[in-house]
Amino acid sequence: MPIPPTFGPATGWYQAGQGAPNSDADRRGMRAAAIPATVVVLRRLGQRIPAAQLLRAAAPPAGWLVCMDRYTQPNWHACLFADETMLKELLPKLLHARLERENGGVRLFGGIEVDAQGRQEYRQAWLCTPTPARAREILLAMVDEGGAA
Numbered sequence: 001m002p003i004p005p006t007f008g009p010a011t012g013w014y015q016a017g018q019g020a021p022n023s024d025a026d027r028r029g030m031r032a033a034a035i036p037a038t039v040v041v042l043r044r045l046g047q048r049i050p051a052a053q054l055l056r057a058a059a060p061p062a063g064w065l066v067c068m069d070r071y072t073q074p075n076w077h078a079c080l081f082a083d084e085t086m087l088k089e090l091l092p093k094l095l096h097a098r099l100e101r102e103n104g105g106v107r108l109f110g111g112i113e114v115d116a117q118g119r120q121e122y123r124q125a126w127l128c129t130p131t132p133a134r135a136r137e138i139l140l141a142m143v144d145e146g147g148a149a
Helices: 026-033 051-056 132-144
Strands: 035-041 064-069 076-081 094-103 105-116 121-130
Touching: 026 064, 035 132, 051 132, 076 105, 094 121, 121 132
Parallel strands: none
Antiparallel strands: 035 064, 035 121, 064 076, 076 094, 094 105, 105 121
16 A cells, blocks of 8 residues: 655655746745655566666666656656756656655655657656665665565
């Protein structure tokens, strides 16, 4: 069962409507709600990526994570922005995002990823941690438990 959104500063959840979409006021609202996060993408084309493989991969992207429902109500989507301007997204949006687990600043989101052509939808999961070091700790623990993400 997904964990419902909690709104406010630094919660990671933003409800649009404070300003026109993509206006300065809107981006300030997103930034106020966003949380710093390192995001480990746990699936490729709907298939789990083994934790050992994720550990060997390039460092996961880090930026400002925010979930919003702009134009997608009642569904949420998660975005990872490069910096506090909230202009450049580092990853494709996680559509139909739902918070599945949360523990000590670590969040696991499930959702849908659409391929580059916009034709195929795949199950996706994001492991969101406060720091790259925390992401690495979790992946190492996953390897010790059997390696599956």
